[in-house]
Amino acid sequence: MSTENNDQPPAPAPPPPPNRPERPERSAPSAPPAATTASAAVDGLPDDRYFNRELSWLDFNARVLALAEDESQPLLERAKFLAIFASNLDEFYMVRVAGLKRRRETGLSVRSADGLTPREQLAYIAKRNQELVEQHASAFEQRIRPELAQRGIRIVRWAELEDDDRRRLLVYFTEQIFPVLTPLAVDPAHPFPYISGLSLNLAVTVRDPEAGTERFARVKVPDNVPRLLQVQSNGDEWSATFLPLEDLIGAHLGELFTGMEVTEVHEFRVTRNADLEVEEDRDEDLLLALERELAQRRFGPPVRLEIASDMSEHMQELLLRELEVHPNDVVVINGLLDLSCLWQLHAVDRKDLKDAPFVPATHPAFAEHETPKSVFATLREGDVLVHHPYDSFSTSVQRFIEQAASDPHVLAIKQTLYRTSGDSPIVDALIDAAEAGKQVVALVEIKARFDEQANIKWARALEKAGVHVVYGLVGLKTHCKTSLVVRQEGSTIRRYCHIGTGNYNPKTARLYEDIGLLTAEPSIGADLTDLFNVLTGYARQNTYRSLLVAPHGIRRGIVERIEQEIEFARAGKPAGIRFKVNSLVDEQVIDALYRASQAGVPVDVVVRGICALKPGIDGLSENIEVRSILGRFLEHSRVFHFVGCGEHWIGSADMMHRNLDRRVEVQVPVRNPRLVKQLDAMFDSALDPGTRCWVLQPDGEWEPAPQGSDQVRDHQREMIALHGAQG
Incomplete structure (x- = not known):
């Protein structure tokens, strides 16, 4: 779906990302030994052939920020993109920057693929990040906040309030806020307090009027109270005034420090290392090991102030x-800290300032006619490809699991769960199936970052209901999205499968763009049976009939198919490669794409986030184009098309080391001509020269496209029209 309101005409190309600091000189660092760099020459390819992945991620967040600055977007959607930018940056520091700091402090000499040390990367990140943060604050203070005020939604500071509003807020402070505040002094008897990660705090200086001495104190802003307090409704449902909670507390610090003079108060916020590393021991309970590490996460060292x-x-x-x-x-930061609070504004009931409501459509294969068919009857007639959020998750994948749970002929259900919602109907269906006497196996990946506690909770609920729960594999994360249903049909056992690119989460399925294949193809069912035997038992299997499975098969399978396209091009036969991924970082895959370009194979890449590949360089990648599409929905599917081979694949793996080497991932071929046509239509729309996007330049700049055209296509909007979803 487009990022603008459905009732509006297509928007012009988004504004370009901000000017970046000078990119690293690839020749600047002294050449490391061959054993310590990932960019050593391979088959004549140049050493400086990769962009830095961390700076590429910051470029991605700059594109998110550009959407917030795009005046063609509805105003509250622009505020939402400011909130997304802030949340993205928090996680980047907690994980990526934290990892670089750990490598720097341990003295590891491993350089990035572009030849930079951890110290050099951190220096570039700090400079680029400060520029983006200043632009982010300016976008809010100078553009979004004034425009919201013009439309009746005001965010004010304490000094701007009327006396009546102040009196009302004083009552609220006294009754609701004051009792939960704990001022913590710092002096010889009071050590500096622990500051929890991502908490908002007030640094306060108080003066003793009698002794004349000054002391420091810290006051934590409660995180169980709305950050933006609604002061008044301005007399109608279309307008509202909000005050930041820290302003209310700051105005009443005298109540906390009776008899003292408050001389200075400032906001600050600490980000801590959350790059959890579980010490996995084959002889130790993985669940207990993870719980121990989670308890330590909150005490990680600071990585940002x-x-x-x-x-x-x-x-x-x-x-x-x-x-x-x-x-x-x-x-x-010049302005409010932690603008993720702007999600509160997005919840305001102002339909005129948001995208039009969106209701996914039921896939035609599952639409109820005069005599509704079961999902299993539908799949016996042929495969179904669902494209979320355009195709409803609840009436396709969710219905598949729910019908399996209630069908008396279903003998077993096997499922992987990486992330799911707090009130997941998928989990409920698995519990119902187990209580009905079916054999139910759930592999719950408890190491899914930032969802560990939720996954532990659901794993225990499943176990209590009689589900056989497996907590992932030692040394690997299970990231694949797979379901296997075994059904008795007369004297035959038939297997039904779902393999997708997204999580079994009905909430994110309305926000994330993902693709899934529902099939009764016997070879795929046999492969999933073997895969679950690997996941739940001691089977060792690296090759499969139809699937590509990481950590052993996906990189090899992708590179082999790229090499086949090269052979087709050299033989004068049709050849081409089209990728749609979240990230493209893996050097072996990138090098194979370079070789394809050198052989004359046209390569088109649609990447949402990180791209380490340098396109458009003569003699290296002149036949490669890389574009990025951001919008109302988060582009999340991974799709691969090899033109000469005539193959289309979908799956859970991005082209990154962690996916290809340290995770269990699954890619499945889509062979049905009708479904292949759906994937081709998606690629054709995303790659159309008139489609609004950013195009990656050889120097690393992302240029908005198309330039100078009044006829701009919106990919997500076209997908809604193609699937008949309602907007």
């Missing part, structure tokens, strides 16, 4: 010293 731009130098030095933060890890 965000401070208000008006913070005094003295206060900043105190925080740096007590938190043991390096000055390079300080991010100065």
Whole structure:
């Protein structure tokens, strides 16, 4: 779906990303030994053939920010993109920056694929991030906030409030906020308090009027209270005024420090290392090991300190010293800290300022006619390809699992669960199936980052209901999205399967673009049976009939097919490669694509986030184009088309080391001509020269496209029209 309101004409190309700091000189670092670099020459390919993955990720977040600055977007959708930018950046620091810091501090000499040390990468990140953060704050303070005020949604500071509003808020503070606040002093008897990750805090200086001494104190802003407090409704349902919670607390600090004079107060926020590393021991319970590590996550070392731009130098030095933060890890923000709070504004009932409501359509194969068919009867007639969110998840994949749970002829259900919602109907269906006496196996990946606690909870609920639960594999994450249903049909056992690119999560299925194959193809059913035997038992199997399975088969299978396209091109036969992925980082896959380009194979890549491949370079990649599409829905599917081979594949794996080497992933071929036509239509829309996107340049810049055209196509909008979904 388009990122603009459905009732509006197609929007012009989005504004370009901001100017970046000068990109790293690839020849600047001294050449490391061949054993310590991933970019050593291969088959004559140049050493400087990769972009830095971390800077590429920051470029991705810059594209998110560009959507917030795009005036063709509905205003509250622009505020939403500001919130997404902030949340993205939090996770980037908790994981990626934290990992680089750990490598720097341990003295590991491994350089990135583009030849940079961890220290050099951190320096580039700090500079680029500060520029983006300043642009982010400016977009809110100078553009979004004033425009919201013009439309009746005001975010005000304490000094802007009327006396009546202040009196009402004082009552609220006294009754609801004051009792939960705990001022923590710092002096010889009170050590500097622990500052939890991502919490918003007030750094306060108080002066004793009698002794004349000054002391520091910290006040945590409660995180169980809405960050933006609605002051009033402005007399109608179309307008509202909000006050940041920290302003209310800051205005009443005198209530916390009775008899003292508050001389200074500033907001700050700490981000801590959340790059969890579970010490996996084959002789130790994986669940217990993970719970132990989760307990330690909140005590990870700081990796970023965000401070208000008006913070005094003295206060900043105190925080740096007590938190043991390096000055390079300080991010100065001119305005509100943590703009993820703008999700609250997006919840305001202002349909005129948002995208039109969206209702996914039921896939035609599952639409109820005069005599509704079961999902199993439908799949016996042929495969079904579902494309979410355009095709409803609840009336396709969810119905598949629910019917399996209630069908008396179903003997067994086997399922992988990586991330699911808190009130998951999929989990409920598996519990119902187990309670009905069916054999139910669920592989719950409890190492799914930031969903560990939720997955542990659901794993225990499933176990309690009699489901056979497996907690992943030692040394690997199980990231594949697979379901296998075994059904008795007369004297025959038939297997029904779902393999997809997205999680079994009905909530994100309305926001994430994903593709899934529902099939009764015997070879795929046999492969999934073998795969579940690997996941739940001690089977060792690296090859399958129809599937490609990581960590052993996907990279090899993808590279082999690229090489086949090269042979087709050299023989003068039709050849071509089309990829749609979230990230393209793996050097072996990128090098194979370079070789394909050198052989004359046209290569088109649609990437949402990180791309380390350099397109459009003469003699290396002049036949490769890379584009990125962002919009209302998060482009999440992974699809691969090899033109000469005549093959289309979908699956869970991105072209990254972690997916191809350290995860169980599954790619499945889509062979039915009718379904292949669906995938081709998706590619044709995404790659159309008139489709709104960003195009990656040889120097790493992302240029908005198309340029100078009034006829701009919106890919997501066209997918809604193609699938008959309602907008």
